[in-house]
Amino acid sequence: xxKIRRTAxxxxxxxxVATALAGCGAGxxxxxxxxxxxxxxxxxxxQATTVxxxxxxxxxxxxxxxxxxKSCSRDQVTVxxxxxxxxxxxxxxxxxxxxxxxxxxxVETYSFVVPQYASQQKLMPLDDLYNEFKDRYALGEIxxxxxxxxxxxxxLYGLPMQAQTYVxxxxxxxxxxxxxxxxxxxxxxxxxxxxxxxxxxxKYPLALPLLASADVAxxxxxxxxSLGLDYVDAKTTxxxxxxxxxxxxxxxxxxxxxxxxxxxxxFDQPRVQQQMYNGSAAMAIMFSGRMNDLTQPxxxxxxxxxxxxxPPTVQGGTxxxxxxxVDGWSLPTNTKVDPKLLFQMIGAAVGPDASKAAIPAAFPAxxxxxxxxxxxxxxxxxxxxxxxxxxxxHPWTSQISTQTTDVVASVILGNTSVPDGLAxxxxxxxxxxxxxx
Amino acid sequence: MxxxxxxxxxxxxEFTSFVAPSVLVMVGLLVFPLYRTLEWSLERVNYGxxxxxxxxxxxxxxxxxxxxxxxxxxxxxxxxxxxxxxxxCGYVLAVLVDRxxxxxxWVLGILLISYVVPQLVGATMFSWLFDANxxxxxxxxxxxxxxxxxxxxxxxxxxxxxxxxxxxxxxLPFAMLVIIAGLQGxxxxxxxxxxxxxxxxxRTHLSVIVPSIRGVLGFVAIVSIMDVLRIYDxxxxxxxxxxxxxxxxxxxxxxxxxxxxxxxxxxxxSAINVLLIVLIGLMLFPFIRDVAREASQR
Numbered sequence: 067x068x069k070i071r072r073t074a075x076x077x078x079x080x081x082x083v084a085t086a087l088a089g090c091g092a093g094x095x096x097x098x099x100x101x102x103x104x105x106x107x108x109x110x111x112x113q114a115t116t117v118x119x120x121x122x123x124x125x126x127x128x129x130x131x132x133x134x135x136k137s138c139s140r141d142q143v144t145v146x147x148x149x150x151x152x153x154x155x156x157x158x159x160x161x162x163x164x165x166x167x168x169x170x171x172x173v174e175t176y177s178f179v180v181p182q183y184a185s186q187q188k189l190m191p192l193d194d195l196y197n198e199f200k201d202r203y204a205l206g207e208i209x210x211x212x213x214x215x216x217x218x219x220x221x222l223y224g225l226p227m228q229a230q231t232y233v234x235x236x237x238x239x240x241x242x243x244x245x246x247x248x249x250x251x252x253x254x255x256x257x258x259x260x261x262x263x264x265x266x267x268x269k270y271p272l273a274l275p276l277l278a279s280a281d282v283a284x285x286x287x288x289x290x291x292s293l294g295l296d297y298v299d300a301k302t303t304x305x306x307x308x309x310x311x312x313x314x315x316x317x318x319x320x321x322x323x324x325x326x327x328x329x330x331x332x333f334d335q336p337r338v339q340q341q342m343y344n345g346s347a348a349m350a351i352m353f354s355g356r357m358n359d360l361t362q363p364x365x366x367x368x369x370x371x372x373x374x375x376x377p378p379t380v381q382g383g384t385x386x387x388x389x390x391x392v393d394g395w396s397l398p399t400n401t402k403v404d405p406k407l408l409f410q411m412i413g414a415a416v417g418p419d420a421s422k423a424a425i426p427a428a429f430p431a432x433x434x435x436x437x438x439x440x441x442x443x444x445x446x447x448x449x450x451x452x453x454x455x456x457x458x459x460h461p462w463t464s465q466i467s468t469q470t471t472d473v474v475a476s477v478i479l480g481n482t483s484v485p486d487g488l489a490x491x492x493x494x495x496x497x498x499x500x501x502x503x
Numbered sequence: 504m505x506x507x508x509x510x511x512x513x514x515x516x517e518f519t520s521f522v523a524p525s526v527l528v529m530v531g532l533l534v535f536p537l538y539r540t541l542e543w544s545l546e547r548v549n550y551g552x553x554x555x556x557x558x559x560x561x562x563x564x565x566x567x568x569x570x571x572x573x574x575x576x577x578x579x580x581x582x583x584x585x586x587x588x589x590x591x592c593g594y595v596l597a598v599l600v601d602r603x604x605x606x607x608x609w610v611l612g613i614l615l616i617s618y619v620v621p622q623l624v625g626a627t628m629f630s631w632l633f634d635a636n637x638x639x640x641x642x643x644x645x646x647x648x649x650x651x652x653x654x655x656x657x658x659x660x661x662x663x664x665x666x667x668x669x670x671x672x673x674x675l676p677f678a679m680l681v682i683i684a685g686l687q688g689x690x691x692x693x694x695x696x697x698x699x700x701x702x703x704x705x706r707t708h709l710s711v712i713v714p715s716i717r718g719v720l721g722f723v724a725i726v727s728i729m730d731v732l733r734i735y736d737x738x739x740x741x742x743x744x745x746x747x748x749x750x751x752x753x754x755x756x757x758x759x760x761x762x763x764x765x766x767x768x769x770x771x772x773s774a775i776n777v778l779l780i781v782l783i784g785l786m787l788f789p790f791i792r793d794v795a796r797e798a799s800q801r
Contacts, residue, residue, distance in 0.1 A: 157762065164551030278744045279763075332656040332743040340636045468763065475747055 101132030102423035106414040107202065108407050110141035117403055117411065119147040120162065121174035122155040126355035127393060129424035130227045131174075134415035145411065163188040163398055171401040172408055175224045177215035177392040177457040178464050184218035185461040190397040191221040195409040203413035212431045215392040215457035224394035225409075226431035227416045228424060230353040231450045232288065232388045233443055235360055237348040238373040240268070248375035252318050252387070255349075255378050259325035262348050272325040273347035277334040278475035283467045284389060286474045289315035291455035292380040292387045297466050297495065303503050305466075305495035307488045316477050316484045318380050323478075331479055342366065351377050351387065354450070357443040358427045374446035376453055390454035392431065465498045466491075543773035550767055561774035571775065573749045574756040575782065581667055581752075582731040582786070588671045589727050590720060593678030598708070600679065601686050611680070618676040626737035629669040630656075656741070659748045666741050666750065670731060678723045685719030686712070718797050725790045732783050753779050 117138070121131045131147055139145045150158070155174065162168035163183060175183065183189045200206055208226055216224035236248055241258075244265055249255040255272070262271035275281040287297070293311040298304065306312060327333070327341070335356050341347040343366035363369040377386045395412035397405055414420070421430035426441030429451075438445040470491045477487035544561055546554030565571050600610055617625055631637035633655040646652055655661045689712055697711045713720070735754035738745050745751040746759065753775070761772025 160762075160767065161550055164549070166551070278747055328652075329654050329657045331747070334743075337636060344636060346636065472746055475744075479744075479747055481747060 101129060101136045102419045104133055104137045104414050104417050104419045106134075106138035106140070106411060108138070108143070108410040110143065111404065111407060112142075114142040115144070115403060115407070117143060117145045117172060117408065118170045119145060119172045119174075120150070120155060120158055120170040121147060121172075122152040123149050124152070124355060125358060126228055126230070126424070126428035127174060129428060130395075130415050130420055133417075133420040133423065134172075134411055137414055138411045143407070159183075163400070166400055167402070168398050168400045170398060171403045172412060173396050173398055175216070175394060175396040177224075177390070177394075178467075180216050180223050180394075180396070181218045181459050182461040182464050183396075184221070184223040188399055189223045190399055190405060191223060192225060192397065192409065193222050195405060196222055196225070198406075199409060199413050203410075203417050205413060205416075207418070207432045207434070208416065209431050209433050211456075212392045212394075214459075215390065216394045216396075218459060218461070224392075224396040225412050225416055226392050226394040227421075228355075228393050228428040228430050229451065230355045230389075230391045230393070230429065231447060231454050232351050232377040232386070233354045233357050233446050233450050234375045234377045235342060235350045235352070235357060235443070236373050236375065237342075237345075237368060237371050239368075239371045240265075240271075240348045241373070248373070249349075249378045251378050251382055252321070252380050256321060256325065259322070259349065263325060268346065268348050270325060270327045270346065271348040272322060273333065273338040273341040273350040274322070274326060274330065275333055275335045275338045275352060276319075276326075276330050276478065277337075278331040278479070279471065281334055282331060282475045282478055283471040285319060286315060286478075287467060288387045288389050288455075289319055289380050291389075292383070292385050293318075294383065294385065296458060297463055298460065298499065300460060303499050305492050305499065307492040307495065312488055312491075313484050315380070316487070319478060320480075331475060339365075342368070342372070353389075353391070354429050354443065354447040355427070357447070358441060361426075361442050372442070374443035376446055376450040379453070384453065385455050386450070386453035388450060388454040390451065390457055392457065394431070462495075462498055462502055466495050469494050469498065540773045540776050543770050544777045545774075546770045548767075548769040548773070550769070554770060557770065561771045562778070564771060565775050565778060570746070570751065570756060571753075571778075574751045574753045577663075577750055578732060578734065578753045579782075579786070581663065581670070581734065582728055584667050585670045585674070585731045586724055586727045588667070589674055589678040590723060592671065593675055593682050593723060594713070594720075596675065596679045597682035597686055601683050611683075614679065615676045617672050618674070622673055622736040623739060625673055626669050627740040629672065629737075630665070630740045633665055657744055657748065659750060662742055662744075662748060662750050666734075666737060669737050669741055670734065673737070674727060674730060678727065681719060681723050682716065685716035688719075689715045718794060721790050721794050721797075725787055725794070728786055728790070729783060732779070732786065753782070 119131065119134065121127055123131075135145045135147050158169070159173055159175070159179075162170045162173065163186075175189070180189070184191075196205060205225070209229075212226040212229055213222060215229075216222060216226050234248060240262060241247070244261055246258050246261060249258045259271045262268055274285060276285050290297070290306075290312060293315055295306050295309055295311040295315075297306060299306055323330070327346075333341070335352050338347070338350050338352055339356055339359055342350050342360055345366075345368055357374060359365055360372045361369055377388050379386045395415065397408050397412075401408065416431065418432060418435070421428075421432045421435045424430050425435065426444070429436050429447055436444055436448065438448065473482065473487050473490045473494070476482040477484055482490070543554060545556060545558060547557050547561075548554040596614075600607060600614070603610055620628075631639065632641040633639055635642050642653065642655065653661050655665050693711055693715070694707060697707045702710065733754050734752045735758065738750070738752055738755050742748075742750045742755075745755055751759070757772050757775045757779070760775065761768050
């Protein structure tokens with residue numbers, strides 16, 4: 067009996083330790099107790115109402131979500147949000163918007179997917195509600211270009227909360243030592259990387275998120291846009307992968323490979339951050355939402371040494387190797403909760419107080435909230451947003467991006483030649499565009 | 504005077520009340536999903552809309568996709584290697600742990616940690632051992648000893664090795680625990696008899712103990728084959744480039760095809776699922792036949 071007890075105790079201890087360790091990483095990245103308390107000024111419904119919110123956890127999104135949950139759960143209304151990662155949000159968004167009823171009443175969306183869902187009438191147009199509550203929640207202060215990015219066919223489908231844009235992070239100490247300046251084109255980027263490499267301290271000085279199953283598609287589109295080309299010629303609804311710039315975008319990205327870790331196609335943004343933290347890279351181009359982590363001394367001994375600049379262009383011009391991604395709140399068409407009630411919640415969650423509380427982790431959508439003094443990378447982010455290509459307002463973009471990701475990865479890895487890869491991408495895109503012609 | 508029919512009726516009622524919940528759960532969680540999978544495998548299906556019958560088109564598309572062939576080859580290969588390693592290492596570890604006295608429960612408890620950690624979390628931690636970005640102790644030792652930088656996550660064979668090691672690490676405690684239970688059921692008399700007959704330790708294990716616990720080993724093999732054939736979680740952190748280097752398992756392939764690459768190809772995903780069920784049945788057949796034969800002999 068004693069033996070069984072000892073065995074059970076040992077197993078219980080092991081299970082408890084493992085469970086505790088596994089649970090450490092779960093949940094919100096920003097404490098909900100630190101969320102802003104704002105006025106969520108709705109008229110309480112007659113019946114008890116639960117509002118389910120779908121929003122992924124990140125240090126840039128959490129302040130807005132937590133504000134909504136904390137401020138709008140009152141009277142008979144309960145706002146519920148379960149922790150989830152970005153991949154989970156993508157899956158659940160597809161599922162909840164699919165049928166006549168859904169699980170969620172408020173969904174976090176972003177400019178990349180809004181045109182697709184809006185064209186399928188899965189999201190509510192918000193213009194009437196926006197006009198009704200514009201003054202109460204000071205919605206006119208939300209940046210016009212960000213509202214445009216969350217619009218489709220002239221109608222607003224998402225209330226912007228914050229934006230992400232690429233920023234170049236670099237090691238000031240390394241640059242000062244080698245008398246280098248932040249690169250403004252890919253040619254300069256190669257030159258700077260070669261000099262750092264030649265100095266012998268850092269073998270792979272450049273880090274880009276080029277994960278073969280996801281980020282690589284974003285990287286290719288950023289290069290393509292910087293060369294002045296979109297996936298599709300919107301006037302003729304024909305893919306642009308047979309244009310010379312489509313091949314140039316691949317060649318320019320491939321030209322950076324000697325300066326990047328050989329396993330770069332396994333790196334998502336957290337891994338690129340890690341390379342900067344541990345000093346194995348001296349430059350990285352990532353979304354602005356990742357930059358605040360670099361400035362934290364708790365994350366890296368190099369934190370005081372990180373400088374920030376707008377990303378370079380691929381071959382000059384005004385559009386950089388950049389992406390503007392706007393995050394916002396949308397209301398599913400299939401929600402059974404009163405849209406007015408829901409809109410007031412999202413209005414409160416993007417209000418001035420919530421936006422100020424989101425600094426420095428986020429780049430709030432309200433004009434004037436982000437200033438050069440807001441964070442060490444604020445100046446670079448403010449400059450970067452002026453060099454980003456405009457958000458693509460077409461519903462086919464996200465489909466083409468998803469379905470061509472494996473081909474892009476295969477070309478970047480050198481498993482498929484550039485002409486063959488482009489021919490495959492043209493074929494895939496033509497098939498998708500057939501539904502829109 | 505007693506009513507002979509009353510006891511029978513009561514037994515039937517009791518039997519029904521005990522069995523009904525299990526039957527309901529099995530129908531809800533096993534039969535219905537299986538029926539729906541079979542139905543969808545013959546349809547083009549999107550979320551929220553009724554399927555459109557396409558006959559065997561999904562099967563045709565799946566069977567002509569070279570990616571499925573690569574996924575089957577990879578999955579079957581890693582299953583064979585991992586299950587063999589589990590049986591051998593699980594047996595050796597079980598024999599060693601079974602000999603322990605007071606430390607036995609603590610050693611067992613510690614060894615079980617890898618099994619109770621969620622597989623995704625365990626595989627992520629395992630990946631750090633090989634990742635230079637996270638200190639990578641194993642990567643460092645290998646590069647120091649070999650003088651070469653091994654690309655654990657982008658080269659097919661090193662990556663396969665990492666995946667296999669991680670899977671063995673995760674499942675080994677289960678194998679060991681079941682085999683220990685089997686070892687405790689082996690009569691000491693036959694071991695003593697083997698010793699008296701002059702059998703050495705190796706001969707005793709191979710000719711006496713292993714045949715005695717053949718049923719237990721078969722059970723470990725069956726459960727392990729089912730687990731490894733459905734491998735998915737560890738590939739997320741361990742094989743971020745799985746599709747490009749031919750290390751995509753069948754389950755990962757199903758996920759990619761059904762939910763990621765083309766958006767929503769639930770019909771195609773269901774067809775591949777049906778093919779996976781057939782494959783699992785084929786691979787388990789010899790073991791199930793042995794276990795059934797052994798049971799019928801008792």
